[in-house]
Amino acid sequence: MGPMFLFSANYMRTTAPYYHAVGKEVEVFGHAYQNKIPFLLKGPQVQVNPVS
Amino acid sequence: MAHQLGQTLITISCHEETSSTDLIGRFIIKGAETVWLDGPLTRAVKEGSIIYLDEIAEARPDIIVAIHSLTDHRRELFIDKLGETIKAHPDFMLVASFNPGYQRGFKELKPSTRQRFIAMSFNYPDENIETTILVSESGIEISDARRLVQIGNKIRNLTELGLSETVSTRLLVDAAKLIQSGLPKRLSVKVAVIEPLTDDPDVLQALGDLSDLMI
Known part of the structure; x- marks a missing residue:
């Protein structure tokens, strides 16, 4: 059984969360939203050098 | 961004059992x-929300x-259990994230999906921005924030330790x-950065x- 989702105004955040842009992501996202193009965020590369 | 755009954001944290x-x-x-x-995707499609599929590569292929x-171009969702296809609300938007890895064991997104x-x-973030984030999120002194960021960067560069996850900004916060x-x-x-890793x-x-030497 997967998660059930409770949608309620009580759980909606009404204040702006803190966010510090690190690049052009805000501008790019704005345009992606305007054009409704799906947006993929690629997180930091996980670099693993196996211990030999 | 959802707040700035006045949109509802629905976040789904995907894992290997998410279907x-x-x-x-x-x-x-x-x-x-x-x-x-x-489900949350159907609701977002109908109501025109932004849906964020976090760690989409972890989810099952049927997603x-x-x-x-x-x-x-279709912007539609087929609900197989109802035999219905619904058109997405004009405001609907799909956002997804994953962490690319180039070692075995990390799930990748297929090129046809990407x-x-x-x-x-x-x-x-670079050192100055990450320091600003720590100060803003915690109220900590800037000198301590900078030390934490330096510890984080040092550990991030220690790839020879074979850590499968490294220091996120969240851990530093x-x-x-x-x-x-x-x-x-x-x-x-120790408890917020090292033990979780x-x-x-x-x-x-x-x-x-290493951290005792630096802070």
């Missing part, structure tokens, strides 16, 4: 009858199949909050020694 049923919906027993319950028709999105890489609330600095780094006693010792 299309979890996202699209299911029949549930209610009293003596069976009723259909929309990828389910979103394909939402990520091209090319349906525009994409941006997010690396760790947690350490900063603990320091700000009065926990000793070294103990804060590994269970290997030698690596724990090495990272502990």
Whole structure:
């Protein structure tokens, strides 16, 4: 059984969360939203050098 | 961005058991009858919300199949259990994230799925920005914030330790909050940054020694 989702105004955040842009992501996202193009965020590369 | 755009944001943290049923919906027993319950994706498609599929590469393949028709010109969702296709609300938008890895064991997105999105890489913020984030999120002194960021960057560069996850900004913010609330600095780094990263006693010792030297 997967998660059930409770949608309620009580759980909606009404204040702006803190966010510090690190690049052009805000501008790019704005345009992606305007054009409704799906947006993929690629997180930091996980670099693993196996211990030999 | 959702707040700035005045849109509802629905976040789904995907894991290896997350299936299309979890996202699209299911029949549930209610009293003596069976009723259909929309999942979060169906609801977002109908109401025009932004849906964020965090760690999409972890989800089961049927989710990828389910979103394909939402990520091209059709912008529609097929609900197989109802035999219905619904058109997406004009405000609906799909956002997804994953952490690319180039070692075995990390799940990747298929090229046929990736090319349906525009994409941006997010690396760790540079030292000044990450320091600002820590100060803003915790109220910590800037000198302590900078030390935490330096510890984080040092550990991120220690790829020879074989850590499968490294220091996120979130872990550094947690350490900063603990320091700000009065926990000793070294103990804060140990419990918020080092212990979450590994269970290997030698690596724990090495990272502990490193952080004790730096803060």
